Amino acid sequence: MNDKRRRGVSRREFIKTAIVIAAASLSSKLAVDATGSSGGEGGAGKYYEFFVLEDNDDRLEYYSMLGLVIEKNGRKCVANPLLPGKCMAYTKPYEEDRFELLPPGAREDFYSRCVRCGLCYFACSYMGYHAISLVDERGGLRRMGTPVVGDVMYRPCTLCMECTKVCPTGALEEVPREEAGMGVALIDPDLCWAWNSGDCKSCAKACPFGSEVFEFTFTEWGIHTRVRPDKCTGCGLCVSACPIEGSAIHVLPRKVYEERTRNYKNTGMSYEEYLRLIQETEEKDPFKATWRTAINTDYIQNVRGFIEEKLETKKDSTYKQGETSNSSVAL
DSSP states (O other), X not given: OOTTOOSSSOXXXXXXXXXHHHHHHHHTTSOOOTTOBOTTSSSSSOSEEEOBOTTOHHHHHHHHHTTOEEEETTEEEEBOTTSTTOBOEEEOOGGGSOOXXXXXXXXXXXXXXXXXXXXXXXXXXXXXXXXXXXXXXXXXXXTXXXXXXXXXXTSOOOOOOHHHHHOSSSSBOOOOGGGXXXXXXXXXXXXXXXXXXXXXXXXXXXXXXXXXXXXXXXXXXXXXXXXXXXXXXXXXXXXXXXSBTTOSEEEEOHXXXXXXXXXXXXXXXXXXXXXXXXXXXXXXXXXXXXXXXXXXXXXXXXXXXXXXXXXXXXXXXXXXXXXXXXXXXXX
16 A cells, blocks of 8 residues: 555645645634634534433333423423433533544644644654544635544544644644643533443543543442543543443533533533532432432433443553542542
8 A cells, every 4th residue: 555645635635735725824814713613513502412201102101200301492301300490411422512623732823823734634644543634625714724633532632742743833832742732521420421320430541641630539329530621631532432322521622611611501500510419419318319320321321322342440550559549539
């Protein structure tokens, strides 16, 4: 196989489009959001979906008998035991909540510095990772030809940092891999197996930095796992490692992360407040906590889907020395 021809466009094909891309480069001087773009796949509309019951009569009857059915926008759904009047809501599958992230080391003035040379793309392809792709005409004239990491489910960034070494303009700055700054991972506690009486450390084990990025609270209700937003690089290796179909952990551009966590799933609570509500309910109201985990387990196993082969429960490399003996790591 010819080494000059790799997955996606070849160098010859890329050069053929140089004139068009040069025009895009000129127009990129206009203000552009440097935190990344969803490309129309994750930015519009709700990022969560309700546990709707209308397609399953048996399940509707079951939850009706328990008094856990409410109507929302003309549709019957399972009520959230912790939030009266609210439906159980779950982050949509990754394919419906996917964002195009800027590569590692992207500067704030990335779009004005990037000359669309494609060297980062070819470096990533040469390494065999294919995490970086180039925005085509569908991304708009201002972004066309710029590099993105667009699908961390199947092509996450390995943080090899080769792309930053070949960038001729400093649009991608050579920084330590810990400072890649591509985005922030966010775990849905209602969809995460470890937040619902399960034992799972798959995301943390896939992370290059393990417990430097992930925090754990060990309780009888499960291993409550969360991401330290100031430590996460946004590489996306955790996304494909999650055993939940469509993944319970998604990587978001930082601006989207901040917006989403401010009013999490339209609960009127921040993400932190919602996590605290779950933990306080587990401590003070085991009845409600039991129904919460039962509903979520039903949704995970029978609606969304669970991939047992991806389940990781061993501690070994997930924890730093000194953390394995702790029964709880405070949020």
